[in-house]
Amino acid sequence: MSNPDNGTVSFGYEDVAPDEKTTRVGAVFSNVARKYDIMNDAMSGGMHRLWKDQFVRRVKPQPGEAILDMAGGTGDIAFRMAAKGAEVVVADINQDMLDVGIERAMERGLDGLSWSRQNAEELSYPARQFDAYTIVFGIRNVTHIDKALAEAQRVLKYGGRFYCMEFSTTDWPGFKEVYDAYSHRLMPKIGKAIADDEDSYRYLAESIRRFPKPPEFAAMIRDAGFVRTRVESILGGAVNIHSGWKV
Template identity: 50%
Template sequence: MAQTSRHAAKHPAKHAGGDRDPESRWFGYRSVDPSEKTSLVHGVFASVATRYDIMNDLMSGGIHRVWKARFIDQIRPRPGEFLLDVAGGTGDIAFRFLDRAGGEARAAVCDLTEDMVRVGRDRAIDGGRMRGLDFLVGNAEALPIADRSADVYTIAFGLRNVTHIDAALAEARRVLKPGGRFFCLEFSRVVLPVLSRLYDLYSFNVIPRLGQMVAHDRDSYQYLVESIRQFPPQEELAARMEAAGLARAGLRNLTGGIAAIHCGWRV
């Protein structure tokens, strides 16, 4: 993967006003043809799949586990529901959903990268968690799921990696049943100035180094840091959800906006 320049890391690209899916042209701070972005993202996660979970713990100091617990609290899984977890990676959200829902709840984990799906499936098999659980390889913009089939759609730390966010939101609406619920957990814009400065220093100076030491891949973690800054701010994403037909869009900031939970309803 091409090295992302340190100069670029200090000077994020500006989105042109009024463009549709401006993020489709940015791979981190690197300008790309939108037709190339999906394969580039695939390459990132194929590279980091086997170290993905341990890197999440190291990068966040374990805080991602607290965020995911709050995410599940907000979803309030119910017996008999069918969850589609998109960009579900190694299965964290699906496992938590099924544990909480009980009953005859089912879940499908769908991820762009077969390497990530393989890690998640192996975790499920090793933990005796395959009951009611399926693993699929697929793109968030064209899901291998029937119309109006899911009670709950989740995407955790995956929406910012999608080439066309509006297309993914439209797909979420398509696969949800009327009255189905959409939930997104994603890194977002920090709302506290002091925390924002500290977070930038940590992100750009520590996370790529951790990636190099632990996953032997600095470039992928440089991309991950940059992709957070290219993701739409909270209010913009809420508006785009509404435009896609995910009504009553709401949001909840976590840890001063480092992450946020977005929710909406398919009507």
Template identity: 45%
Template sequence: MLAGRTRAGGVLAGVAGSLVRAADARLPSLWAARLLSTEAEEATPVGSRDPRRPGPKADDEEVGDSVSFGFSSVDRSEHKGLVKDVFEKVAPKYDAMNDFMSFFLHRHWKDRFVGITLHPFAGQKHLDVAGGTGDVGFRVLREIRRAEEALAVRRNAEVESAGEVCICDINGAMLEEGKKKVAGLDIRDAERGLSWVESDAESLPFDDESFDTYTISFGIRNVSDIDACLSEARRVLKRGGHFCCLEFSQVNNEVLRQVYDLYSMNVIPYIGQAYAGDAHSYQYLVESIRKFPDQEHFKEIIEANGFRGVRYENLLDGVVAIHSGFKL
């Protein structure tokens, strides 16, 4: 156990080191960020560090113009590049890693997210932000096509493939992984229904009110400015549009939380190392989960950005939470 902790500590120190290296742009604020991260590193040994965010974080989120990157904080302008870096590295093995890390559960989470929360309908225009490898986007398109077929049967008419899914990601490497999968899909008119856009979630290249629904799954915690992302989501949605977010959250069950923390902090980086050859990126992913606001707090953030009827649903006692809201 002790050995495990020291090794985990080593990994952390490594992450901090690489951060500082990555952030070596000789800006005063970055030096401050480096100071902050090293202080935190010394003050709390890894084992005793409480990974939970204690309530709404006002103090450690917006120090000057820095945002949290894992457990350390970096300059806002640097954050985007660092996150992009992480996902560029993991892109080729991203889907397989998700299966390994979640014991295939992420497939069920996504199925429920799309089938029950989003409940696609015929002719729907959907935007999947941070859609990367298309996991959620393909599911949405499949459901839309299914609804269109059912509609055609009822009307006794030709099936009309009017629904469209736009998959948007800041990271070109992830989109490339997704495009590779299109050929193997068993969805009618998949090519025609899908479009791929490389864009930042904080400034989307779409007109106002151009989509019926918006999803962001396992992506919003990596966005530098959550408020900007949400207000963009609200802008591109039609009136009555549905915003859905699938994201890791706070585990409510004490026992499950202990097990989950042990697993994610100690096992996942090693799986990442062994399979994808990259422990640091997965260390970041795990840490960013801990830094993300809990269910209630995130719900308040969504409401503050003008969404109505905001509610959330916990899956597996809060390992993952589905938030949803409407533009009314």
């Protein structure tokens, strides 16, 4: 989150200048790109695959629809939506993540996807270009979340839909304590063991804590101009699917 009092934004538990956050987040994802999907499996016990399946069922991609999958570098969401016949543009600010996704697509023999390096806060696309905009586990890493939401609203067609899945903290008694201990103590150690990168995964754990709670983020989505907003919580709010419509 940003701190308007001193012009800083959060990078994990630190408050840093906006340009510094952009640079440091870029370094995090360049460091983890090659091990990103292996780490997702290790850290979620494979559950991230079920969450992503559920997310795509909510999006309901249709044949011929134009969908922008922002922060989708490795292709996990795009592959699922393309399988439904949607025309997906995979966008990410990090070229290393995109390179991993392109390699994975080639291994699968998928050539119907478009890949584009994009800053979520300043998309190069004209207004009213896409039928749907998706972003999964990416918006908490954006420097100015309000700008990214405004851009999502701008590039959607009237009647277009916005879907975002993001981590948060859980409210389930008992599980909350386990989840907090896991994310702050074990997650960086898993990152060290598998990806030889403890610091990046410590940041990812901390960034979840600093991200707005679901009601607050839902209000930000409404402030960006979306209507019929909804939050679907998984694991007591540890994961949330946010949605809204442009009218």
